[in-house]
Amino acid sequence: MATRVRPSSKRCAVIGGSGFLGRHLVEKLLDRGYAVSVFDIRQGYELPGVSFHLGDLCDKQALLSALKDVSLVFHCASPAPASDDRGLFEKVNIQGTRTVIEACIESGVQVKLVLTSSASVVFEGKDIKNGSETLPYAMKPIDYYTETKIQQEKLVLKACDKEKGFLTVAIRPHGIFGPRDPQLVPILVDTARRGKMKFIIGDGTNLVDFTFVENVVHGHILAAERLRPDSPICGKAYHITNDEPVRFWDFMSEVLVGLGYPAPRYHLPYILVYGLALLLWLLAMILRPLVSFKPTFTPMRVALAGTHHYYSCDRAKEDMGYKPVVTLKEGITRTVQSYPHLRKEA
Ligand SMILES: NC(=O)C1=CN([C@@H]2O[C@H](COP(=O)(O)OP(=O)(O)OC[C@H]3O[C@@H](n4cnc5c(N)ncnc54)[C@H](OP(=O)(O)O)[C@@H]3O)[C@@H](O)[C@H]2O)C=CC1
Numbered sequence: 001m002a003t004r005v006r007p008s009s010k011r012c013a014v015i016g017g018s019g020f021l022g023r024h025l026v027e028k029l030l031d032r033g034y035a036v037s038v039f040d041i042r043q044g045y046e047l048p049g050v051s052f053h054l055g056d057l058c059d060k061q062a063l064l065s066a067l068k069d070v071s072l073v074f075h076c077a078s079p080a081p082a083s084d085d086r087g088l089f090e091k092v093n094i095q096g097t098r099t100v101i102e103a104c105i106e107s108g109v110q111v112k113l114v115l116t117s118s119a120s121v122v123f124e125g126k127d128i129k130n131g132s133e134t135l136p137y138a139m140k141p142i143d144y145y146t147e148t149k150i151q152q153e154k155l156v157l158k159a160c161d162k163e164k165g166f167l168t169v170a171i172r173p174h175g176i177f178g179p180r181d182p183q184l185v186p187i188l189v190d191t192a193r194r195g196k197m198k199f200i201i202g203d204g205t206n207l208v209d210f211t212f213v214e215n216v217v218h219g220h221i222l223a224a225e226r227l228r229p230d231s232p233i234c235g236k237a238y239h240i241t242n243d244e245p246v247r248f249w250d251f252m253s254e255v256l257v258g259l260g261y262p263a264p265r266y267h268l269p270y271i272l273v274y275g276l277a278l279l280l281w282l283l284a285m286i287l288r289p290l291v292s293f294k295p296t297f298t299p300m301r302v303a304l305a306g307t308h309h310y311y312s313c314d315r316a317k318e319d320m321g322y323k324p325v326v327t328l329k330e331g332i333t334r335t336v337q338s339y340p341h342l343r344k345e346a
C-alpha cells in the first residue's frame with residue numbers, strides 16, 4: 001500500500017496568488033514563516049520562498065502537482081467582474097471550484113480550504129444595512145459574477161467534512177482597496193480623466209463598506225489558523241470588513257482629491273441613472289456581434305454607487321477574534337501614495 005506523506009503545516013498554496021488580493025496574502029504568509037506555492041494562469045512577480053505553478057484551475061492534474069505536500073489551500077482566483085463573460089464565470093467559478101475541491105480531497109490526508117467569496121452574494125441591488133451572514137443568498141443576483149460566486153460559496157461550504165479531514169470556510173470581503181488594486185482606483189481615475197466623475201448618483205448619503213486589503217488578508221489568515229475540526233468556523237461564511245461604513249461618494253471623493261482630481265458635485269436621480277445604465281447595457285449586448293463597447297456606468301456599478309451596502313463582521317469578531325488592523329483613513333492614505341502614476345498632471 002502506498003504511504004501518504006503528511007504535509008508540512010507551514011506549506012500552503014494560494015490559487016490566484018498572482019492577483020491583487022492573492023499577492024498581498026502571499027506576502028503576509030511569507031512574513032509569518034509559511035512556504036508558499038502559487039497556482040495561477042499567470043506569474044505576476046518573483047519572491048524568495050514562493051514557487052509558481054502556472055495553469056488553469058479547471059485542470060485537476062495541474063492543480064494536483066501544485067498542491068503536493070500542502071495542508072492549507074487559499075482559493076482567491078476569479079475572472080474580473082468587469083469581464084461580464086457568463087461562460088467564463090461558470091467555467092472558472094463553478095466548474096473550476098469543483099475541481100479545486102476534488103484536488104484538495106485527493107491531495108492529502110488533512111486539508112483546509114479557505115475560499116475568498118464576496119459579501120455581494122446577498123446583494124440584489126437594494127439597501128443592505130449592517131447585514132449579517134444570516135441573510136439569504138440573493139435570489140436575483142446583480143450580475144453573472146455574483147451569480148457564480150453564490151454557487152461557488154455553496155459548493156465549498158457544503159464540501160466541509162470533519163470525518164474525512166477536509167475543512168472549509170468562506171471569507172466574504174467587500175470593496176477591497178489598497179496598493180496594486182487593478183480595478184477600483186484605476187477605473188475611478190480613468191472615469192475622472194474622461195470627465196465623467198462630475199456627478200453623484202442619488203443624494204450621496206448611502207453607506208458602503210470599503211475594506212483595506214491588509215484587513216482582508218488578516219481575516220483569511222485568522223480563518224486558516226482557527227480552522228480545526230473542533231472550531232465553530234467549519235463550513236461557515238464570514239464577513240470581513242473595515243468595520244467603518246463610509247458614504248460611497250465621500251470615499252470616492254477622498255481618493256480622487258488625494259490624487260489631484262476634483263470631487264463629484266452635481267446630483268443625478270438614482271432611478272434615472274440606473275435606467276440609462278440598463279438601456280446602455282442592453283444595447284451593448286444586442287450590438288455585441290457588430291461593435292464592441294463597454295459602458296463605464298454598468299447597472300451593477302450604478303447599483304453599488306447608489307445604495308447602502310454594509311455588513312456586520314460581528315461573527316468574525318466572536319468566532320475568530322477578528323479586528324481590522326488598518327483604519328480606513330490610513331488605508332486611503334497608503335493607497336493614494338501607492339499610485340503616483342495615476343496622479344493628475346499639473
Ligand atoms: N476586489 C474586490 O473588491 C473583491 C474581490 N473579491 C474576491 O477576491 C478574490 C480575489 O480578487 P482580486 O484579487 O481582486 O482579483 P484579481 O483578478 O486581481 O486576482 C485573481 C487572480 O486569479 C487569476 N485567475 C483567473 N482565472 C483563473 C483560472 N482559470 N485559473 C487560475 N487562475 C486564474 C487571475 O489571472 P488574470 O488576472 O490573468 O485573470 C488573477 O491573477 C476573487 O475571488 C474575488 O471574487 C471579493 C470581494 C471583493
Ligand SMILES: CC(C)CCC[C@@H](C)[C@H]1CC[C@H]2C3=C(CC[C@]12C)[C@@]1(C)CCC(=O)C[C@@H]1CC3
Nearest residue numbers: 081118120175183184187188191296301304305
Ligand atoms: C464609475 C463609478 C460610478 C464607480 C467607480 C468605482 C467602481 C469601479 C468600484 C466601486 C465599488 C466597487 C466594488 C467592486 C468592483 C469595483 C467597484 C464597482 C466589486 C464588484 C468587486 C467584486 C466584489 O465581489 C464586490 C465588489 C463591490 C464593490
